[in-house]
Amino acid sequence: xxxxxxxxxxxxxxxxxxxxxxxxxxxxxxxxxxxxxxxxxxxxxxxxxxxxxxxxxxxxxxxxxxxxxxxxxxxxxxxxxxxxxxxxxxxxxxxxxx
Amino acid sequence: xxxxxxxxxxxxxxxxxxxxxxxxxxxxxxxxxxxxxxxxxxxxxxxxxxxxxxxxxxxxxxxxxxxxxxxxxxxxxxxxxxxxxxxxxxxxxxxxxxxxxxxxxxxxxxxxxxxxxxxxxxxxxxxxxxxxxxxxxxxxxxxxxxxxxxxxxxx
Numbered sequence: 001x002x003x004x005x006x007x008x009x010x011x012x013x014x015x016x017x018x019x020x021x022x023x024x025x026x027x028x029x030x031x032x033x034x035x036x037x038x039x040x041x042x043x044x045x046x047x048x049x050x051x052x053x054x055x056x057x058x059x060x061x062x063x064x065x066x067x068x069x070x071x072x073x074x075x076x077x078x079x080x081x082x083x084x085x086x087x088x089x090x091x092x093x094x095x096x097x098x
Numbered sequence: 099x100x101x102x103x104x105x106x107x108x109x110x111x112x113x114x115x116x117x118x119x120x121x122x123x124x125x126x127x128x129x130x131x132x133x134x135x136x137x138x139x140x141x142x143x144x145x146x147x148x149x150x151x152x153x154x155x156x157x158x159x160x161x162x163x164x165x166x167x168x169x170x171x172x173x174x175x176x177x178x179x180x181x182x183x184x185x186x187x188x189x190x191x192x193x194x195x196x197x198x199x200x201x202x203x204x205x206x207x208x209x210x211x212x213x214x215x216x217x218x219x220x221x222x223x224x225x226x227x228x229x230x231x232x233x234x235x236x237x238x239x240x241x242x243x244x245x246x247x248x249x250x251x252x253x
Contacts, residue, residue, distance in 0.1 A: 027150050028220035029232040066234060071218070074153040090150055090218070096233040097147070097154075097178060097219030098131050098190050098210060 022083055024052060025090040030068060033061040043085055050079040056091055068093050100166055102158040102176040104149055104219075109177050109188040118173050118193045125199035126173075127206045131190040133183050137233070143224045147180045147189060150218040154178070161212040171196045171205040178219060189221075 021040040031037045034056070041047075041055050049070045056062050069076050069092045072083060076092070083089055099118075115128050133145050162174045173195035183189055192209050196202040213219075214235070224230045 025150065027218065028148055028222070029234070032232065067236065071150075071153055074156045076216075088152075090153065092150070092218050093220070093232070094234045094236040095214070095216065095218055096221045096235050097149075097217045098214040 019085050022047075022052070022085060022087055022089055024056065025088070026056075027090065027092065029093045030056075030065060030091045033064050034059055035061060041089075043083065047083045048079065049077045049081045049083060049089075052083055052089055053079075053091075065091075066094060099172070100159075100162045100174045102155060102162050102178075104151055104154055104158075104178050104180050106179070106181050109179055109191045111188060111191045114175055114177060114191050114193050118175055118195045120173055120195055122197055123173065123195035123202075124197050125202040126193065126195040127199075127202045129190075129192040129206050129210055130188045131210070133185050133187050133189055135185045137223060140223070141226045142185060143226050144182060144184050145189070146182045146222045146224065146230075147178075148220050148222070149178070149180045151180070154218050157217045158213065161209055161216065164212070165194075165205040165208040168208065169194075169196070169201040169205040171201055174205060174209065176209060176213070178213070178217070180219070 021042050024039050024041050026034055026037050026039065041052055049072065053068065053070055057065055071077060071090045071092055072081060072087050074088065111128055111130050115126065118126055135142055158176055162176055165171065166174050171194050175193040178190045192206050194202045194206040221233045222230050223233055
């Protein structure tokens with residue numbers, strides 16, 4: 001996709017940033033270990049679910065995460081699934097409902 | 099009628115059961131899960147349930163649809179509580195109804211087993227000494243949610 005010259009000229013930094021990052025929701029033990037319920041992860045050309053997990057695990061506290069699953073837009077996602085700006089991504093530590 | 103909900107108010111199992119009334123159904127199954135006073139040898143004072151609510155509702159809905167399609171059950175009601183619960187309170191209730199008992203029983207079992215394996219809900223146990231801990235069913239030597247899932251999924 002090409003970005004129109006005039007839209008690029010407008011210095012809407014926040015919007016630009018939003019296009020290049022995805023916010024990742026953290027729950028339960030994941031939120032506790034990383035000290036946050038939401039983090040921004042930068043998006044590269046072909047960021048996948050496993051890239052997101054790798055990024056989260058590299059953050060302080062992330063090394064103590066147990067095995068997690070990643071959800072994209074309210075469904076569990078496979079490791080190779082691409083992640084795009086605007087997706088709702090979440091780190092799902094072992095669930096314990098019931 | 100297939101309905102799933104995450105609720106903050108106490109669950110009323112008899113009201114849920116009553117709402118499943120269907121003269122064509124000779125079998126109406128009610129399952130309730132309650133907060134146990136001991137877990138893994140520690141005395142539990144209460145439990146806090148947290149959910150990724152949007153996804154939990156979606157996943158519960160998918161589970162109910164799967165169980166309904168598989169067992170031909172047209173009445174399936176699921177309520178899961180979130181928030182702080184005391185020992186003995188109901189954390190989950192499932193009602194399944196069918197003209198005959200086996201599909202109703204199996205649908206109920208499928209829903210609770212899949213719920214435990216897939217729905218993004220977490221619980222943090224509060225212990226008598228004031229400490230609290232997230233429960234991880236995949237850790238420790240306890241029987242995880244394998245038995246039903248492993249034997250039933252392949253059938």
